[in-house]
Amino acid sequence: MMHLRRVSAALGLFIALGFPVMAHAGQTIDKIRTRGELVCGVSQGSAGLSLPDSNGRWSGLDVDYCKAVAAAVLGDGEKVRFVPLSSAQRFAVLQNGEIDILSRNTTWTSTRDASLGLAFVGTIFYDGQAFLVPKKLGVTRARQLDGATVCVQPGTVNEQNLVDYFTANNLKFKSVVIESLPELEAAFYAGRCDVYLSDASTLSASRAARAPKIDDFLILPERITKSPLSPVVRADDPQWFAITRWTLNLLIEAEELGVTSRNVEQQKASKDPAVQRLLGVAPGIGKAFGLDETWGARVIAAVGNYGEIFDRNLGPGTKLGLDRGLNALWSKGGLLYAPPFQ
Amino acid sequence: MTSAALPARAGSRTLQSIARIGSAATLLILFAGIGSTVGWPGLRFDFLSQHSGFQISESLFQIGADAPIWLMLIAGLINTIRVSAMAMVLTIPLGIALALLRGSAFRPGRWLATGVIEPIRNTPVLLQLFLWYGIVTQLLPGPRQAVEIPPGILLCNRGLYFPWFDGSGVTWPKLAGFNIEGGLSISPEFTVLVFGLALFHGCYLAEIFRAGFLAVPRGQRDAAKALSMPAFSTLRKILLPQALAFALPSTAAQILALVKNSSLAIAIGFADFVAVLNTSVNQNGRTLEGLIVIILVFLGLNTLLGAAVEKGTRRFGKATRGQLAVERQSMEDRKPAGLRVCSDIAMIATATAIFLPAIVRIFRWGVLDAAWAGSPADCAMANGACWAVVTEKAPLLLFGPFPGAETWRPLIATLLIILFIIALGIDRLRHAGVSLAALAATMIGWIWLLGGGAGLASVPTNAWGGLSLTSGLAVAVVMGACLLALPLALARRSPHKTIHIPAVIFIEIFRGVPLVALLLSADILIPGLLPSGWQFDKLWRAYAAITLLASVNLAEVMRGALAAVAPGQTEAARALGLSARRSFLLVILPQAIRIAMPALVNVFVGAIKDTSLVLIVGILDITGAAKAAVADPAWRNFAPEIYLFLAAVYFALCFPIGRLARRMTDQTTADSPSRKRSISAASL
Structure with missing residues (x-):
């Protein structure tokens, strides 16, 4: 049938495009x-x-x-x-x-x-996780969050940290777990949650970009986790x-x-032995890694x-x-x- | 080929169950086998009994963070079932109502139905969920300003609260601290998910029901009339049973799709089964085991539902389909043309009066007050929409990460695809041979422009992206599905068990399991399966999976349609001296395609939207690009504009297919009524 020929032609094309060069296994x-x-x-x-x-x-x-x-x-x-x-x-x-x-x-x-x-x-x-709250709630410490609804992103350690913190402090909470960050933030700023839990860096960025007025929102001082x-x-x-x-x-x-992308050439002439080793002027470091000395x-x-x-x-x-x-x-x-x- | 034209025998139920169990077993063996050859750290399911350590937002029973993961998963599963069941109950009447409206002779009603169905059907359901959720959270007041609609029932953006009984008596919901406590509550997430899914699938179902009605050959009605059967019994005894035979497989497929789509819950914060599993997998990194659990659970749900849904639709459909046809007939029969025009005008006038303020507002927001270019600050100043975000992110949305100097290539490739779609709509150009040649030329041109070679610098598929990728992929997926579907449908209808059972296994695996899970497993397993560094390109891997799913859905639609073609048709064709093959190709298949058309469009549209799943293999198609665009903190406030743009793009890709299919159906019905009539008559 005509169809068959077309199918095999299409298949051939796809396979030909689909297989790049063979790489050999190894380190x-x-x-x-x-x-x-x-x-x-x-x-x-x-x-x-x-x-x-x-x-x-x-x-x-x-x-x-x-x-x-x-x-x-x-x-x-x-x-x-x-x-x-x-x-x-x-x-x-x-x-x-x-x-x-x-x-x-x-x-x-x-x-x-x-x-x-x-x-x-x-x-x-x-990084470390913190809470963002609207100031109008009158909350200044995380301990005051008993019974609050918390907006949080899934798929990381966030949710577990949230439970750990509230359990340790004998507080209750409800969570709203939303995957996409823009939607989660929209829900928080619309008042669906009282609190937004995330890494402090994410929170301050979010507040700067999305809050109607930055001063209406407060990042509570507690850092509830370590997030390295x-x-x-x-x-x-x-x-x-x-x-x-x-x-x-x-x-x-x-x-x-003090070695930067701008001064790296001048630094090669540095008398500091640490700089010399780092930049490969004094050899030895690169070889140990299986790299060349100027890496x-x-x-x-x-x-x-x-x-x-x-x-x-x-x-x-x-x-x-x-x-x-x-x-x-x-x-x-x-x-x-x-x-x-x- | 003769076998295909035999009346469809549903196949004994035991055979179906064997095939379903077979599909689960096949998958398990596949996983275990591949897992061991890859030298995977070993499949271990012990994580299921570990403490979950997280809490879920809502569940039917009390469950805390100290519960084991398997119990959490059950709570999630119950949530999945709860949402699916509610949405199912809503979606079928909604589908019928829309089908009724769209099939009615009352023109403004038809327009209204079209106005609902087309935008909903042709845009991604995820964006619709975002929209409904955004509206609900923005409009409803906070808990401290909760509205009391009848006394005791409170409404706010945390949910709808009812008084409810507990151990000691009735508890009334009231504000306590941050939230409203006591009583029974329905969360906004649950409501939005149920409503969104019911509306989305209701629009698909409307088309399926409409197709069911179109499926019945006209000769049947004429013959009944000739026997002076009353209109209502004609419907009940002649038209309905035949229409149902066709609509059932597609209806069942839609219901299954609804259950699978409930896994979008995580997007708007509802803790369904997949969401719970995702969270636990993220803690312990046991992705493969998690995928196996998802696949098994969905295959199980599929098996349970498959049986239940078919029974339910049969009973439910019988009562309502009659109405649809009666309504349509009575409209056609009774209203004189002049009166119809008058009522149309009146309707349009009323509709305009009602909607005009809204239309004016939308126009002001979207056009007059909008910021068309500039910085986020310009947008913040403007009162209207911020289209500047689309202009700013245009290269990303159109070309993805394609090398900057070469962007003219994806641009021309996209134009090529658009040209092809437009050309399909021009009647004079439509000729089977010409269309196929144009299709081949378009696809080859697209691949060459994006991929390079023969004079162009080579660009690896992972740098393809944006609209240029989505548009071409959409055409390629539809093309591939068309080629594969018919053999699959015929294989499933085959009386030979050696052909039938593998076909069922194949179809059930693809139909029952969320495509995301299949793609993820393929993404994780295939690299280990291929020997010594051979890599099957990721884009084509995802393409294969999306196309296979589409072809499986298409095959199911075709199977229903083939079953709906009256058995007498074959006999008549054979009696006229046509060979088995020719009678299938010339008599049965054209009728089946005509019958199936609205449902076929459903499948195509679904497949085009599924191309967004290439994001899973790390390719930034237009959906991925849009997601990346709204992740930019400078523009994050203008996510709705990006989503609107995205919805418009999918609409522009999907809508023409529906139009085209409709036009083709009209033409085939108009072209050769005499031949069909004569063959149908011969069968009576």
Whole structure:
């Protein structure tokens, strides 16, 4: 029949298009080099962390971290393919090898670390959950929230934290759990809930962008949880784990040493042995990771140090307007502390 | 092929159950087998007995965070059943009412029905749920300003509260602290979900019921008249049973779709089964196990409902279908043309008077006061809609992440698709051969422009996106489904068990399980299944899944339609000397397609909207792009405008198909009444 021929032609076409070049199995880094690009799992849209702009280009803290890893391994920060993932599929897609690294605002918890065959690279962003309330309710402390209705996003540790906090303080609550952030916020600002629970960074951004009047809303002082966000890799490749972990450390160390994307060339002439090791002027560090010696300089040239990345995506100059807070260097009252490059 | 033309035998019920159990078993084996070859950390369901640690927003029984996950899941399942059952009870009368209106000779009534059905049917149900939920939460007052409509019953944006009995007596709802406590309450989320689903599926059902009425060959009515049968008994004894035979499979399919769609609950904050499962899977990361649980539960629901729905519709349909036909006939018979025109004019005048203020307001909001370009600040200043968000995000919405320098390619590809859709609507161009050639050319052109090769730089499928992806994918899905559906329908009607049972298993798997779950499992399992780094491109993987679902639905519609073609037709055709194959292709199939047309449109429209699920495999189609656009905090306040734009795009893609199908049905009925009449007559 005529149809059959057409079907097989169409099928052939699809299959021909469907099979890209064969990649050979092996260590993660070999796979990435053969492929020529890093495959990085990100969110489907989270402002400041990973979000496609009006032209479909990805930006954000999580995105820049992947670019840093690509610069370290492939020598080019642009050689990254971003795969937007829902929170439900993120771990499974990493486990089955479809992505090389998950850089998707994922909270580092013991259950996840212990049971998934995955390894958490290190905290890239310290967040903590807080409550946003309309001032007209007259609430100033979280303890006064007994019986309140709480708007919360599902699919993260949020819901569990909510229960833990209210149970620990012997308070009752009702929850409204809505998946999409714009809808959740619309419901909250329309008065469907008394309280909006989320990471403090999300709350202040939301209040700035969506509240009819910013002063009508208050973020309660309590931080009910720790939410350290971390990139994740498979646990079966120690070399890959080390590279990803130390790329993160490199970003932090560079800020501490004052190495930026603008001055990285001049800094190569620095007399400081720490800077020399970091930028590969004094050799040894890169080789241990199976990388070349100039990887550090490349990464900083591509994306800048942690401070630059933060300012570009989350800082006061952006729509989110976040302070460094816990995400400042340890020497400046924050928690960022990179072990020594030696 | 002869077998296909035999009268449809529903197949013994045991056979159906065997096939359904078979489909569950097939899936389990598939999962276990693949899981072990992949070297998965091992399937473990022990998480089901762990403490859930979270609370759900509403449930029929008291349940706290210390309950095990399996109990939470049961609470969620009960919620799913509660919503589905309520929506089902509402949607069937609604569908009948709309079908009645649309089939009536009363023109303004017809317009009203069309005005409801077309926008609802041709836009994504998720956006409708957003809209209804937005309206409810914005309009209703807070708990401290709750409205008391009859004393004791309180209404606010936290729900509708009734007095209710508890152990000690009647408790009255009253404000206590933040919320209204006491009594019985219905949440806005529950109400919106029930209403939204009932309305959405009611519009689909209306078309199915209408199709059922059209299915009965005209000769049947003529013959009954010739036997001087009264109109009502003609309906009851001749037309109705035949119409029902056709409408049942599609009705059942719609009800199943409704149950599956209840898993959209999470979008507006209702804790259904899938929502609860998602939350627990997120805590412990046991995605694959979670998917298995979802698939098994939905297959179970499917099996239970499949039987119940068919029985219920049969009984319910009998009482109401009569009305539909009687109404239509009495309208046709009694009203003189002049009077009809007068009443039409009167109706239009009244409708305009009633709706004019609203229309003017919408026009001012959407056009006169709107901000067409500029920054979020410009939008905040404007009194009207903020279309600037669409202009600002236009490259993302149109082309997704396509490389900036090459965006002329997706632009031309989209125009190609639009041109093709327009060309289909032009009568003079419509010729089977020409249309097929145009289709092939359009598809090849689309793939070449987006994918590159032969002179164009190659662009991987993961960079395709936006409208340019959605539009082409829509055409490709409809095309693929058309090719696959007929063999599937014939296989299911086959008397050979070796063909019949696999067909049933295949159909039940795709029909009973939410497509999201299937896509997710495919996304997770397939990479492990393929040896040593071979990757089957994600876009085509998702395309295959969406097309298979559409073809399964299409096959079910075709099966019903084939069954509705009178058995005498084959006999008459054979008696006239046509071969079995020719009598099927020339006599049975055209009639079946004509009968099935409204339901076919339902399937096409559903399939086009399902293309948005490519987001699951990480591809930003227009829905994904819209979601990403509203995630931008600068523009988040203007999400409604983006959603309206999105709804308009889907409407523009889906609506022409319905029009086209309708025109084709009208034509085929007008073209060859004599032949059909003669064959029908021969059968009597």
